[in-house]
Amino acid sequence: MGSVFRFKRFDIDQSGCAMKINTDGVLLGAVAKHNHPGHILDIGTGTGVIALMLAQRFDKAKIDAVEIDPQAAERALSNFNCSSFEERLHLIQGSFECIEAPDKYDLIVSNPPFYVNSLHNPNDRKKLARHTDYLFFHNLVRFSAQALKNDGILQLILPCELALEVINIASTDGLVLAEEVKIKSYPDTEYIRSIISLTKDVTCRQVRSSSFVIYDDRGVYSQSYRDLLSSFFLAL
Template identity: 55%
Template sequence: MGSVFRFKQFEVDQADCAMKINTDGVLMGAKAWHKEPKSILDIGTGTGVISLMLAQRFPAAVLHAVEVDEPACLRAQANFINSPFADRLQAYHCSFEQLNTGVLYDLIVSNPPFYTRSLHNPDPRKQLAKHTDMEFFTKLLYFAVHNLNTYGSLHLIIPPTLADELVEHGQKIGLFLAAVMAIKSFNDSEVFRKLIVLNREASTQVQQEELVIYQEKGRYTDAYKSLLHPFFLAF
């Protein structure tokens, strides 16, 4: 039972998943936003945790999740079936390029692999889960252009330098930065992730915010606890 992570409204079994539940994923699940999403796509769902969190937050939304790693996809689907949101969740064993649901999405989210310039992990499944190259992100941006509704948005949680590169590239193909959340471990530490929101509307005023996770070692900030309060038993 050590592989099961219990949330307030659902459980996530992480067995068979190369990438376990992590801070990036739960922040995406808690923060990604759309006014009234009817259709959501989670790219690289892994355990399925982001889809489950979004299903809890948006009770009118149907969620599709894609995962190229078959054992992880099967586990995500089992987690979906065992949740209170089973009738609104579906996992697909394929890449996002292969997905053909005929749906235009209000919200596309991804906690993607992003080690684009580092040595690859020797474990092939962890390599697939963690490592990619810029071609992956180029394809992801073009996919979003063609698969988002007119007022839909793409949400990515990635390292700051990569985020800046993707914002620049997105502008060239019609996806513009609407919001960014800079994430830091401590108040005096460097930003280690950015959650960026891209949509079709060029904005003159980008919404910017900062999230600090720890007040001190082992002690979470009130902002972090407030964000995860609807989900974490500990909060």
């Protein structure tokens, strides 16, 4: 398989990146929403796929994408520069905690590392991309609470158990759960991921909840998945 993944309106060169395009990332890129986002931040952009998907979906938005791994950041920048969305995409190499944005964000998204309390991968760069601990999420939530506009939204895709932990962490920094999309591989299997939307609106009392199934059967995408990704994937 080649290192270039071709979408309908952009290409992603993954060569040299520790973490490749995955289902979590493209689901978040397709599901993340805000009514009229003018300024978006993608934390841990990797290859840049989520940022590019959001640039395609929100044609007026400016998007900052931060990546701590120098090689991945270089590849994401190249992918941005080769796209028709180049002028609205800004790559920041480093930690999100070092960002000094002149304006606050309408939408912050992240497909973060989530191997909390697990064994570190022996490959150092993959360890950096996939391993974290709860301090990371405390810092991410605290940063987002400060960097979001009053009507801003933080959206993350996480394993279900970790999503519950992050919702609890968020409550200590003034962010509350507004919406949750629970994801399962097949109709008769357990939920494996949650996309959570956290907001500053503490008056939000009714959480919108929905479910999403990726496959109807082995190798057969559900109609919901096909509808969601049809604007991006050549095969759909």
